[in-house]
Amino acid sequence: CLNILLDGNVFLDFLSESLRGAKVLVTGASTGIGEEMAYHYAKFGAQIVITARREKVLQQVVEKCLSMGAQKALYIAADMASDSDPEKVVDFALDQLGGLDYLVLNHIGPTPFSMWEGDMEHVRWLMKVNFFSYAQMTWKALPSLEQSKGSVVVVSSLLGKLTSPFVAPYISTKFALNGFFGALTHELAMKNSNVSITTCTLGLIDTESAMEKVNHVPAYPATEAALNIIKTGATRQRELFYPWYTYIVTVARDFFPDVRDYFIQKSYSYTP
Ligand code: NDP
Structure with a gap:
């Protein structure tokens, strides 16, 4: 609602103001x-630490961020499947930036788009990357976020609200995220915490x-999705639904479950 009320240039000015120098x-x-x-974030003049596994690519993104106006831009290569890397990344950001205002959790490990054939190793690995590391990084960053009245922004999916075939391990991680951060939102409110949590559907x-995986549904631009995530986090809103239809689907998903499941299954061609 705040996004709509303050849309356009006024809202972008507000964002530039509030994100300039943000950690x-x-x-x-x-x-x-x-x-x-x-x-x-770079265009808004923030101080950024980015992470992923591929160092060379991170280096290029950092260079571009600096040329676009980031006050600071640094990278750390890390594998979120490791037990220690998630905390190492938060420590690095805290050291280099002198604290944190926003922890934006967005990474996902690659996963096949296919029927689940019992590969438990992959389910365990994906849970580590897409879920356990999110919880671990949040816990590590909370004291600093508490001091800065900061925010955790969790990038989730409509597939954290609605089930679909061919992505069982991925969907499991997104449902887990929604459950975990939903519970944490309650707990922080009950503790009168300064930290806000935004979950993005x-x-x-x-x-x-x-x-590469899905091309039978219209896709929305990544740059617009990214800006909407940033806006929603900066205004400390509880949830983002982007694009609009994700809200309708979430609200209506349990009205007629048999009809819903029929259409979901019929939208894919599969011969056993
Ligand atoms: P991408 O696959 O484009 O990017 C994934 C990122 O995660 C890359 O930077 C990758 O970098 C990094 N990554 C992968 N494995 C690891 C690992 N083991 N450790 C650390 N980093 C890792 O994802 P999208 O941009 O498409 O999605 C971003 C978010 O948006 C995700 O949370 C996704 O679930 C959500 N989303 C996306 C949708 C879409 O249609 N695109 C729809 C709904 C939700 P590297 O390989 O260098 O490690």
Whole structure:
């Protein structure tokens, strides 16, 4: 609602004002929505630490961020499947930036788009990357966010609200995120915490990794998705639905479950 009321240039001025010099850690920022978020934060004059696994690509993103106006831009290569890297990344950001205002959790590990054939190793690995590391980084960053009246921004999916075939391990991680951060939102409110949590429910976005898998639904631009995530985090709103239809689907998903499941299954061609 605040986004609509303050849309256009007035809202962008407000964002520039509030994000100039902000201390931001963005994960999964070597490509896709995370990379686009890094560029938006840079244009707003933030101080950014980005992370992902591929060092060379991170280096290029950092250079571009600096040329776009970031007050500071640094990277740290890390693997979120490791037990220690998630905390190492937060420590690095706290040391280099002298605290944190925004922890933007966005990374996901690659996962096949196919029937689940019992690969438990992959489910365990993906849970580590897409879920456990989110919880671990949040816990590590909370004391600093508490001091700065900061925010945790969690990039989730419509597939954290609605089930669909061929993505069982991925969906599990997104449902887990929504449950975990929903519970944490209650707990922080009950503790009168200064920290806000924003959860982002995204529909199909035109990143390379998504387009390789799904092309029967209209995709929305990554740069616009990224800006909406940043706006929603900066205004400390509880939830973002982008694009608009994700809200309608979330509200209506349980009205007629058999009809819903029929259409979901019929939208894919599959011969057993
Ligand atoms: P991408 O696949 O484009 O980017 C994923 C990022 O995560 C990359 O920077 C990748 O970099 C990093 N990454 C992958 N594995 C690891 C790992 N083990 N450790 C650390 N970093 C890792 O994703 P999108 O931009 O498409 O998606 C971003 C977010 O948006 C995700 O949370 C996704 O669930 C959500 N979303 C996206 C939708 C879409 O249609 N695109 C729809 C709904 C939600 P590197 O390989 O260098 O490690």
